[in-house]
Amino acid sequence: MNFSRTLFSGICLALPCLVWGQGLDPAALLKQPANMWPTYNGDYSGRRFSPLTQINSSNVHALSLAWSARFTGESSGGIRIKATPLLVNGVLYFSAPNNVWAADVRNGRELWHYQYPPNTGSTIGNRGVGMYENWLYFETPDSHLVSLDAKTGKERWKVQIANPKLDYTSTVAPVIIKNHIMVGIGGDHLDNPGFLESRDPETGALQWKWWTTPRKGEPGIETWPNEAAAAHGTGQTWMPGTYDPELNLYYLGTGNPNPVMAEKSRKGDNLYTCSIVAINPDTGKMAWYYQVSPHDVHDWDANETPILIDGTIDGQPRKLLAQASRNGYFFVLDRTNGKHILTKPFIDTVNWAKEINANGQPIPDPAKYPSVDGVLVSPASGGATNWPAPSFNPETGLFYVGSSRAYSMFYLTDTDEHPQGWAGLDRAAGGDGGALLAIDYKTGDIAWRHDWPSGSGVVSNLSTAGKLLFTSNGNYLIAFDPAKGNILWRAGLTSSPSGGPISYMLNGKQYILVAAGDTLFSFALNQPAE
Amino acid sequence: MRMIRHSKLYFLWVVLVPAAATLMLGQEPSASLAAQTSTNDGVSAAAIAGAKEDPAAFQRGSKAYAKYCAGCHGALARGGAGAPSLVRSLLVLDDEKGLLIAPVIREGRPDKGMPKLGLSEPEIADVVAWLHVQTYAAGHRGTYTFGNVVTGDAQKGKVYFNTTGKCSTCHSATGDLAGIGSKYEPLSLQTRWLQPREGRRGRRGAAADSKDSDAALPTVTVTLSPGKSFSGVLDHIDDFTVSLHDADGDFHSFTRNGATPKVEVHDPLKAHTDMLRIYTDADIHNVTAYLVTLK
Numbered sequence: 001m002n003f004s005r006t007l008f009s010g011i012c013l014a015l016p017c018l019v020w021g022q023g024l025d026p027a028a029l030l031k032q033p034a035n036m037w038p039t040y041n042g043d044y045s046g047r048r049f050s051p052l053t054q055i056n057s058s059n060v061h062a063l064s065l066a067w068s069a070r071f072t073g074e075s076s077g078g079i080r081i082k083a084t085p086l087l088v089n090g091v092l093y094f095s096a097p098n099n100v101w102a103a104d105v106r107n108g109r110e111l112w113h114y115q116y117p118p119n120t121g122s123t124i125g126n127r128g129v130g131m132y133e134n135w136l137y138f139e140t141p142d143s144h145l146v147s148l149d150a151k152t153g154k155e156r157w158k159v160q161i162a163n164p165k166l167d168y169t170s171t172v173a174p175v176i177i178k179n180h181i182m183v184g185i186g187g188d189h190l191d192n193p194g195f196l197e198s199r200d201p202e203t204g205a206l207q208w209k210w211w212t213t214p215r216k217g218e219p220g221i222e223t224w225p226n227e228a229a230a231a232h233g234t235g236q237t238w239m240p241g242t243y244d245p246e247l248n249l250y251y252l253g254t255g256n257p258n259p260v261m262a263e264k265s266r267k268g269d270n271l272y273t274c275s276i277v278a279i280n281p282d283t284g285k286m287a288w289y290y291q292v293s294p295h296d297v298h299d300w301d302a303n304e305t306p307i308l309i310d311g312t313i314d315g316q317p318r319k320l321l322a323q324a325s326r327n328g329y330f331f332v333l334d335r336t337n338g339k340h341i342l343t344k345p346f347i348d349t350v351n352w353a354k355e356i357n358a359n360g361q362p363i364p365d366p367a368k369y370p371s372v373d374g375v376l377v378s379p380a381s382g383g384a385t386n387w388p389a390p391s392f393n394p395e396t397g398l399f400y401v402g403s404s405r406a407y408s409m410f411y412l413t414d415t416d417e418h419p420q421g422w423a424g425l426d427r428a429a430g431g432d433g434g435a436l437l438a439i440d441y442k443t444g445d446i447a448w449r450h451d452w453p454s455g456s457g458v459v460s461n462l463s464t465a466g467k468l469l470f471t472s473n474g475n476y477l478i479a480f481d482p483a484k485g486n487i488l489w490r491a492g493l494t495s496s497p498s499g500g501p502i503s504y505m506l507n508g509k510q511y512i513l514v515a516a517g518d519t520l521f522s523f524a525l526n527q528p529a530e
Numbered sequence: 531m532r533m534i535r536h537s538k539l540y541f542l543w544v545v546l547v548p549a550a551a552t553l554m555l556g557q558e559p560s561a562s563l564a565a566q567t568s569t570n571d572g573v574s575a576a577a578i579a580g581a582k583e584d585p586a587a588f589q590r591g592s593k594a595y596a597k598y599c600a601g602c603h604g605a606l607a608r609g610g611a612g613a614p615s616l617v618r619s620l621l622v623l624d625d626e627k628g629l630l631i632a633p634v635i636r637e638g639r640p641d642k643g644m645p646k647l648g649l650s651e652p653e654i655a656d657v658v659a660w661l662h663v664q665t666y667a668a669g670h671r672g673t674y675t676f677g678n679v680v681t682g683d684a685q686k687g688k689v690y691f692n693t694t695g696k697c698s699t700c701h702s703a704t705g706d707l708a709g710i711g712s713k714y715e716p717l718s719l720q721t722r723w724l725q726p727r728e729g730r731r732g733r734r735g736a737a738a739d740s741k742d743s744d745a746a747l748p749t750v751t752v753t754l755s756p757g758k759s760f761s762g763v764l765d766h767i768d769d770f771t772v773s774l775h776d777a778d779g780d781f782h783s784f785t786r787n788g789a790t791p792k793v794e795v796h797d798p799l800k801a802h803t804d805m806l807r808i809y810t811d812a813d814i815h816n817v818t819a820y821l822v823t824l825k
Binding site for chain 2: 163166191349367371374375412414418420425427430431432453455476478
């Protein structure tokens, strides 16, 4: 019986490879197949929870290297794959700034490499590609959206989404919803407007554009001193969002307002920066918003993945959304309407808010605004967490996030009445280091924590139904017991894991794959299961 | 009529600029930096170099801008009562070699109230260079300059150093910290005393020459069994290994498995980290003001 099931699934899993290049039906994104990782977070929920159980807490000691493969290309500062690879029909698709690769998932062999020409855009990172039928979508440092033929890696078309001379840069992995490509944007060195737009997957034509900050006459403009301040208030959209197909809402975190550290020319809450917003992907209309950092002055983008949780609050089943935000607070909202449910700090050093208001929002303490002589603030400028992926495990009810408990001195450098750009600088002041946190979404309490003896704590996570939580510290890929918080397994790689780990089935065998620097590492059990 | 308004603003500009320049002088920690700021319209030499503009053209452009443009567009081109910010202008940001900017200066924008001002072609080129530096400076943090961090009360800082702050437990104004106020610029001093280890990050060459660096390194004791332990300077620690260099310089590395073996790390700088939870910003500024006096 076991044999026949394995054989059956083996045939099913092998089949797509026989018709390799068949492409990805956007409907497949609604239910993540076991043999795929078809979008940045694996599925639309953002929870990075794999239902696979073949690799589990009782056999993870036998998890070992299946293959590793190094990838080369031109990118200022070298190749560092911060992307989460997609796996569709036996092929891995992944990226670094100015580079996209396709590789055979069986052995890591490169099938094609697309090199985007050198340009002046920032090569800080690229989170990955999006896929629709036979086409891939990729954003470039100089803010173009490029469509590639997934079979060949040949460029199909490219469209400019923003002017790089205005200091925009693009790092987002596009998310495909029906026939819409969700295109985000980054860059806050100058005071340029942030936006999210939807483009046609066939032609790249603009379907709609939603500005992060309001324009004249629009709701929210009263949270800015004037229209010019709002129009230059930034609020970039540099991370992929999540999506609820039933509600038909795309959930997105927005970035910090500009000028980044100088607030005198932008008094007010500065909507919709540092917010979680719900956007209708067909129309680009905002259904609701919740601002996690009103009037931010510390560069604490709220772009961290808003994870969708179908949970229970006070005995009632609820459609929830949870974010561990860069500002040090964990938020739970009702994702049908944006109503606040829970706010709780997840690091104990947070010192920038003077109160939590009735709506659960931390209200900034003006004494902690950057000053010419410096103020000591926690979280540090990089945040209590940042873009690396959190994970939610529905079996433990715990939200896993990599965290940092540190301080920065924040200095105002531009005291002009019309400050520009960053308008300030920060200096690291140290702290208590990084920790992996398991947060109970019902209370915001830390169920368990693991403090790292060294290295960054702000890293990506993946949890699985095999009672495993994959994370990293230094060069190690590490598996924890997600309920108890003890380490079960680790493997030392050639550099620090740089993107989110994924899991998939191939020919009846489960794999864990992660990018570390310029290399992909694939792991499987080195003995037959069961 | 618009020309008249422009003239009025120009008058205001002449009156206000010295005040603005004085404010900037007040932010700067040293006379040399202050001089640089006052001649460079708020941007650093690094910004002029980064923008790849000729410093002489920038300086001439500064004068031409002040004469013709500042009245409406503001002293630093960030907008005024009569005209928009040029630092945020899409046309200015998109410009290369004056191809977009020069025609606007040359012809004016009569429909929007901007007159034809009659700048010579070399003057136009100089204003273009000046504007390019302004936008470059706004967008590049590496060119920003810190203001004055010595705002505290040195006497209160001295009291804090010797009492509440317990700094004198490990340090002495006449011992290890003698002359510290001459050794470092105030910003560097504030950064370093708050967190000596973080403060040294990125300047390892300098740290290697520093006499106090060895004493500040974390040490570790690894106890394998009662009576059998190794101590030395911590080389590396994670959840799976710990390594050290002992007093003879020999390297030892151990496998860790949970609480086995027993590992005790001693960080002589831990007090600096622990105090971050306790300092007020006033404490910080007072201590910096005090340390600056230790010439």
